[in-house]
Amino acid sequence: MQILRFVFACALSSIALTGPAFCADWKLATRPVQFHGFVTQGFAYSDTNNFLTMTSNQGSFRLTDGGANVSMLVTDRLRVGGQVYAYSVGDLGKGRPELDWAYADYRVRDWFGIRAGKVKTPLGLYNDTQDMQFLHTWALLPLGAYPVDRRSSTIAHKGGDIYGSFPVRRVGSFSYQAYVGRRAENRRSGYFYSLEDYGLPPKEITGWASGADLRWESGLKGLMLGGSFFRDRLDALGTVRALGSRYGFTTPKSNTWAAYSEYAVGNLRMNGEYRREISVRALSGLQASSFYNDTRAWFVSGAYRLVPRLEVGSYYSYYVPQYQLPTKPPGNHIGDVTVAGRIDITPYWSTKIEGHFIDGYGLTFLAHGFYIRGNPGGLNPKMKLLVVRTGFNF
Amino acid sequence: MHRFSIRMRTGLLAGVVLLAGGSWPAFPAGVVMIANAGAGVSEASSEDVKLLFLGSKSALGSSGRLEPVILKGGPAHEEFLKTYVGKTDTAFRNHFKSLVFTGKSSMPKSFNSDEDVIGYVGKTSGAIGYVGAAATLSGVKAVAVK
Numbered sequence: 001m002q003i004l005r006f007v008f009a010c011a012l013s014s015i016a017l018t019g020p021a022f023c024a025d026w027k028l029a030t031r032p033v034q035f036h037g038f039v040t041q042g043f044a045y046s047d048t049n050n051f052l053t054m055t056s057n058q059g060s061f062r063l064t065d066g067g068a069n070v071s072m073l074v075t076d077r078l079r080v081g082g083q084v085y086a087y088s089v090g091d092l093g094k095g096r097p098e099l100d101w102a103y104a105d106y107r108v109r110d111w112f113g114i115r116a117g118k119v120k121t122p123l124g125l126y127n128d129t130q131d132m133q134f135l136h137t138w139a140l141l142p143l144g145a146y147p148v149d150r151r152s153s154t155i156a157h158k159g160g161d162i163y164g165s166f167p168v169r170r171v172g173s174f175s176y177q178a179y180v181g182r183r184a185e186n187r188r189s190g191y192f193y194s195l196e197d198y199g200l201p202p203k204e205i206t207g208w209a210s211g212a213d214l215r216w217e218s219g220l221k222g223l224m225l226g227g228s229f230f231r232d233r234l235d236a237l238g239t240v241r242a243l244g245s246r247y248g249f250t251t252p253k254s255n256t257w258a259a260y261s262e263y264a265v266g267n268l269r270m271n272g273e274y275r276r277e278i279s280v281r282a283l284s285g286l287q288a289s290s291f292y293n294d295t296r297a298w299f300v301s302g303a304y305r306l307v308p309r310l311e312v313g314s315y316y317s318y319y320v321p322q323y324q325l326p327t328k329p330p331g332n333h334i335g336d337v338t339v340a341g342r343i344d345i346t347p348y349w350s351t352k353i354e355g356h357f358i359d360g361y362g363l364t365f366l367a368h369g370f371y372i373r374g375n376p377g378g379l380n381p382k383m384k385l386l387v388v389r390t391g392f393n394f
Numbered sequence: 395m396h397r398f399s400i401r402m403r404t405g406l407l408a409g410v411v412l413l414a415g416g417s418w419p420a421f422p423a424g425v426v427m428i429a430n431a432g433a434g435v436s437e438a439s440s441e442d443v444k445l446l447f448l449g450s451k452s453a454l455g456s457s458g459r460l461e462p463v464i465l466k467g468g469p470a471h472e473e474f475l476k477t478y479v480g481k482t483d484t485a486f487r488n489h490f491k492s493l494v495f496t497g498k499s500s501m502p503k504s505f506n507s508d509e510d511v512i513g514y515v516g517k518t519s520g521a522i523g524y525v526g527a528a529a530t531l532s533g534v535k536a537v538a539v540k
Contacts, residue, residue, distance in 0.1 A: 034500045071497055076452075076459040081497045101497050110451050120496045129492045165450040167441055175450060221480050264485060305484065347487065393491065 031072055039066035040133050040391030048380035049361065052149055052369050053090030053193065056385065063389065064088045065131060067100060079105040085131060090374070092149055094188050100131075101156055111164040118158045122177050122213035123228045124258035124273050127154055132393075137269075137303040137313040137342050139354040139389040144297030144319025144334060145258075145275050147368040149190025154230060154256075157181035157209045172219045178212040183232065194367035199241040200286075207234035207251070222265040230256040240285065247285030254279035267305035274298040293366075294323040303340075311342040321363035330360040330381035334368060349392050356385040425474050426529065427537040429522040430515050433457055437538040443478045446522070448489060449499045463503045463514055463523040470508070470526035478539075 026033045042063030046056040054060035064087065071081025082102030087093035103117025120128035129135055130146045140148065159181015167173040185191050185205035195202050211230040218225060234251045260273040277295040297320070303313030319334045320327045327333050340354040361370035361379045370379055427443070429435055435457040438446070445451040447462045454460065465471035467483065475486050493499035505511045508529035515521040516533035525531075 032500070034494070036494055036501070038495070067495070069495060069497065071494070071500060073500060079497075079500075083495065083497065103497060105497065107452065110445075110453070128496050132492065132495050135488045135492055165445070167445060173441070173445060173450065264481070267482060269485075305482070308484075344484075 028072060031074065033070060033072045035070050036394060037068035038134060038391060038393035040389055042139065042387060042389035044385060044387050046383055046385045048383045049370060050374035051385060053092055053371055053374055062088060062090050067131065077107050089148055092188055092190055092193060111166040113163050115161040118156050119161050119179060120156050121154055123154055123230045124275060125260045125271060133389060134350055134391050134393045137311055138340050139352040139387040142299035142315055142317035143336060143368050144317045145273055145299060149367065149369060152186035152189045153191060157183045170219060173217045175215045180210040183207060183209040190367055194365060194371060197371055197373050198365060200238050200247065201241060202236050202238035205234055205236040207232055222263055224262045226260050228258040245285055249281045249283045251279055251281050270302045272300045296320045296323045309344045314339045319362060319368060321366050331363060333360040334362040335359040348394055351390040354387045358383045358385060424527050425470050425524050426527050427524045427539055428512065428515050428531060428534040429537050430519055431535050433460065433520055433522060435537060437540060439540050440478055443539055447479055449493055459520050460522045461520050463511060463521055465511060466504045466506050470524065474524045
């Protein structure tokens, strides 16, 4: 928690000094060392359901996160660094710092480099930057693709990456990243929380992840197109609470594809993303022997910066946890119309006010924000949600 | 008639520039790109400039590693971003923040004035930046952008 306090002190000094210079730049053996951080505090109020394990229908301030990183260019080609991150969202995260990323990066050429360590996983538009609310117009990213409570499922892997970028004459430029490594589900994540809701507390969920991401900055000014593939192989062990017996599952197949785009011209920015995940889980110690899922999620968004300090925007997102089943029931979709305003008080301090009009609550077994524990009277198919979030970064 | 006269004047101006053996300036009129005198770069394509200042490229040809530096704001900064990087100032800073907070890059050094940029580029091996066209270049070399 001391790290978070230091981050907070630096963030406050950033406001006081209207600049990050106080904390950001040091030197070590003539080489520059950079130190950066951020902290955000939010408030959520909903009219019906409790959301994200918060008591949001009474109004909740339990929406806090922050991180701090240090990095250094050791030689012209070698960079090392690491970041600590902590979040506390309702009952999730519990404010415990975790190593977000830490790796050595050797750039052999601009078109080929290697990273080894714990690396943020590229998937879709925002997976690796989803915690950095200061980058986004939105207080909450579209929850079908970027659910706050399930960030640890895809956020990073411990292993190796290759990456690079290269221009192609008259076509634009391409950047790629491919990776393989181990990943572990955070014990304080929504994944664990929802399984506990069903009397299936897991002991651990670990596995392998591999995939690739390709982005094309097209020759058409402002247009970027991309695609990602993510494959994970999980092993989970847990207890069937009612029986006191053990259960386990593996995923012989779990593949996610994402296609995404961004068009930014002047003060206007439009984005879209489509995701599909197909997974098969083989179970042991439970009644069912396998579990097949075809999950879909997509969103479109638009944002416009009216004046340098004010941006407004809206998005529509839709999420279907089990596309192989009828999608109309509220337990098998979450639609979300969001309108948002972002005020940049200084370049390092922003505040967002956001309204969500949510239809459906999805599958609580694979919860995206809606949990049976926080809603013992049952879930309402409609919900309005107000989120206010302010954050500092330096 | 008025519209015709404006077109005539524009055409004449273009003709005069071409006849004089010149060409339309590739770099925006209000911005000059500069590099450390020892940097192995004297010209660059506009696409290279974009990729360099977005962190996708770290060198131009055989220049060795280059360190892009930027202005904190002002007309030259806005013009540079609009013409070559194709991003607003907010989008440009967010791009770098996304790299910094995922460990992929450092924040480029930024300066308040042309003089500060020229001073840093002049004394720092591999440094490359841009300043307003009216700035007096001393101890640095201009880089032609095609």
